[in-house]
Amino acid sequence: MQAITVRDRDAGLAGMSLTDMPYPHAAENDVIVRVHAAGFTPGELDWPATWTDRAGRDRTPTVPGHELSGVVVELGYGTTGLSVGQRVFGLSDWARDGALAEYTAVEARNLAPLPADIDHAVAAALPISGLTAWQGLFDHGRLTTGQTVLIHGAAGGVGSIAVQLAREAGARVIGTGRASGRDTALALGVDTFIDLQTEKLEDAGEADVVFDVIGGDVLDRSAPLVRAGGTLVSIVMPPKVQPKDGRAVFFVVEPDRTRLADLATRLRDGRLKPVVGAVRPLAEAPAAFAPGQRTPGKTIIRVTED
Numbered sequence: 001m002q003a004i005t006v007r008d009r010d011a012g013l014a015g016m017s018l019t020d021m022p023y024p025h026a027a028e029n030d031v032i033v034r035v036h037a038a039g040f041t042p043g044e045l046d047w048p049a050t051w052t053d054r055a056g057r058d059r060t061p062t063v064p065g066h067e068l069s070g071v072v073v074e075l076g077y078g079t080t081g082l083s084v085g086q087r088v089f090g091l092s093d094w095a096r097d098g099a100l101a102e103y104t105a106v107e108a109r110n111l112a113p114l115p116a117d118i119d120h121a122v123a124a125a126l127p128i129s130g131l132t133a134w135q136g137l138f139d140h141g142r143l144t145t146g147q148t149v150l151i152h153g154a155a156g157g158v159g160s161i162a163v164q165l166a167r168e169a170g171a172r173v174i175g176t177g178r179a180s181g182r183d184t185a186l187a188l189g190v191d192t193f194i195d196l197q198t199e200k201l202e203d204a205g206e207a208d209v210v211f212d213v214i215g216g217d218v219l220d221r222s223a224p225l226v227r228a229g230g231t232l233v234s235i236v237m238p239p240k241v242q243p244k245d246g247r248a249v250f251f252v253v254e255p256d257r258t259r260l261a262d263l264a265t266r267l268r269d270g271r272l273k274p275v276v277g278a279v280r281p282l283a284e285a286p287a288a289f290a291p292g293q294r295t296p297g298k299t300i301i302r303v304t305e306d
């Protein structure tokens, strides 16, 4: 089968290419999915799990892209809950080969059934962004109705979903990003938008939850904006600066079949709309990863025509 592989950590993006790979093995409780569409997260080549297995052993060359939508073609030993021919979508294990491939092995519990009327390219945009946004806002951030949340990168993959979920939960939303993201963020429902290049982040005022997807200086400057008792949630790096009277959390998104099903329902109801900036073929995945090549929202890789 054909897959995108990354050769080794030192080469990084330069070591990414379209390659022939062996068809994957279905382990216990796995399914093999014929991938129709897949997504990736821009920073994943920096994550340890891209290069090593859970025991820390080198597993290169590896296949990136850990969110997918497709059709089950094989069940592993003892697998229940899904069947051959079923449409599914979900998040695959960060420490195994991913979904930028014609076939991928995934634990069945990490996938949810995909309703027939949802396009694979739309479904593939939901698992990482949708689960990360939900877990960041509500599980870690404990955001509730009437509170204020500041969401950095509000027009991006995770931020754009977080804005919609926070709005629906009845929160006041301050979004940040670059000038090019302003219109997208306002259309998604932010109450205020701060262009981090030309406006002062500190003018945003305090928030009960600050959700950071940028890291570095933006993350450091976010801690003082957390209201007493509030939470600074980061998905890029552990915060170095702690809120004076609040919590700081860094986390990596976890699979959740029930939440995926809930996100699919919101999508069908028109309450949630992933921002898909581009859909590109598998051979163009290396270009899609390149900094500066990305369009607002998610870039989705179409692996198999429906």
Ligand SMILES: NC(=O)c1ccc[n+]([C@@H]2O[C@H](COP(=O)([O-])OP(=O)(O)OC[C@H]3O[C@@H](n4cnc5c(N)ncnc54)[C@H](OP(=O)(O)O)[C@@H]3O)[C@@H](O)[C@H]2O)c1
Binding pocket: 041, 042, 043, 044, 128, 129, 132, 152, 153, 154, 155, 156, 157, 158, 159, 176, 177, 178, 180, 181, 196, 197, 213, 214, 218, 234, 235, 236, 251, 252, 253, 294, 295, 296, 297, 298
């Ligand atoms: N821990 C986890 O579980 C987890 C899960 C998902 C994602 N992540 C990480 O979170 C990060 C964001 O992911 P994503 O999919 O949302 O990425 P994305 O689609 O690129 O969104 C990031 C947004 O932030 C904006 N931005 C970035 N740097 C900025 C700066 N210095 N000033 C102003 N705006 C800036 C981007 O604008 P431009 O597009 O104009 O640059 C974009 O709108 C990535 O590093 C990813 O790897 C972590």
